[in-house]
Amino acid sequence: NAGVTQTPKFRILKIGQSMTLQCTQDMNHNYMYWYRQDPGMGLKLIYYSVGAGITDKGEVPNGYNVSRSTTEDFPLRLELAAPSQTSVYFCASNPTGGNEQFFGPGTRLTVL
Amino acid sequence: GDSVTQMEGPVTLSEEAFLTINCTYTATGYPSLFWYVQYPGEGLQLLLKATKADDKGSNKGFEATYRKETTSFHLEKGSVQVSDSAVYFCALRESGGGNKLTFGTGTQLKVEL
Numbered sequence: 324n325a326g327v328t329q330t331p332k333f334r335i336l337k338i339g340q341s342m343t344l345q346c347t348q349d350m351n352h353n354y355m356y357w358y359r360q361d362p363g364m365g366l367k368l369i370y371y372s373v374g375a376g377i378t379d380k381g382e383v384p385n386g387y388n389v390s391r392s393t394t395e396d397f398p399l400r401l402e403l404a405a406p407s408q409t410s411v412y413f414c415a416s417n418p419t420g421g422n423e424q425f426f427g428p429g430t431r432l433t434v435l
Numbered sequence: 436g437d438s439v440t441q442m443e444g445p446v447t448l449s450e451e452a453f454l455t456i457n458c459t460y461t462a463t464g465y466p467s468l469f470w471y472v473q474y475p476g477e478g479l480q481l482l483l484k485a486t487k488a489d490d491k492g493s494n495k496g497f498e499a500t501y502r503k504e505t506t507s508f509h510l511e512k513g514s515v516q517v518s519d520s521a522v523y524f525c526a527l528r529e530s531g532g533g534n535k536l537t538f539g540t541g542t543q544l545k546v547e548l
Contacts, residue, residue: 327478354534356535363540363541364540365439365524365538365539365540365541366479366524366538368535368536371534371535373534381535413478413479415478415479417534422467422469422481422484422486422528423469423481423484424479424481424536426478426479426480427478428476428477428478429477429478
C-alpha cells in the first residue's frame with residue numbers, strides 16, 4: 324500500500340491563479356481531511372469528508388473548495404490564490420473517524 | 436471549544452538526556468489524547484495515544500499518561516537519541532466519538548551528540 328499520496332510536493336503560484344492539490348489514499352478509508360500547517364501555528368482543519376459525496380467545512384475553509392467523488396480521492400481547490408494561503412498542506416485519512424489519522428507527505432505552496 | 440497547549444520550542448538536548456514536552460488541554464467530557472511526530476520533510480505519524488483517564492500510552496521509548504485531574508498529557512523519554520529530532524504535536528479528539536482532531540502548535544526537538 325502506498326498509503327496517502329499528495330501531489331505536487333512543491334508549487335509556486337502568482338496571486339489570483341488557481342490550482343488543485345491532489346490527495347489519494349489506497350486504504351479504503353471513509354474519512355479524509357485537509358489541513359494547513361503554518362509556522363508556529365500547528366495544524367488547522369480546512370475541510371473534511373466522511374465518505375464519497377459528503378464534505379464539510381473545518382476551521383479555516385475560506386478560499387478553498389473540495390469534492391469527494393470517489394472513496395480514494397479528495398482534491399483541494401484554490402480558486403484565487405492569495406499570499407495568506409502560503410503554507411504546507413497535509414491530507415490525512417482514517418477508516419472510521421476514530422483514533423489514528425494517516426498523513427500524506429505534504430504540499431508546500433508559496434503564493435507570490 | 437477544545438484546545439491544546441504545548442510548551443514552545445525548540446528544545447535542544449544532548450544525546451541520552453531525559454525529555455519532557457508539556458501538553459495541557461481544554462475540553463468537555465473525556466477526550467482521547469494523542470502524540471504525533473513529524474520528521475523533517477515528512478507528514479505526521481501517530482506516536483502514542485490514550486483514550487481514558489490514567490491510561491499510559493507508550494511507543495519507541497516514549498510515554499505519556501492521561502491525567503484528568505491536571506488536564507495534561509506530557510510526553511517523556513528517558514534517553515533521547517539524535518534520531519528523535521523532530522516536531523512533536525499533542526492532539527485531542529473530542530469525547531463522544533467525534534471524527535476531528537485538535538492539534539497543539541508543535542514542539543521542535545533537536546538532539547545533539
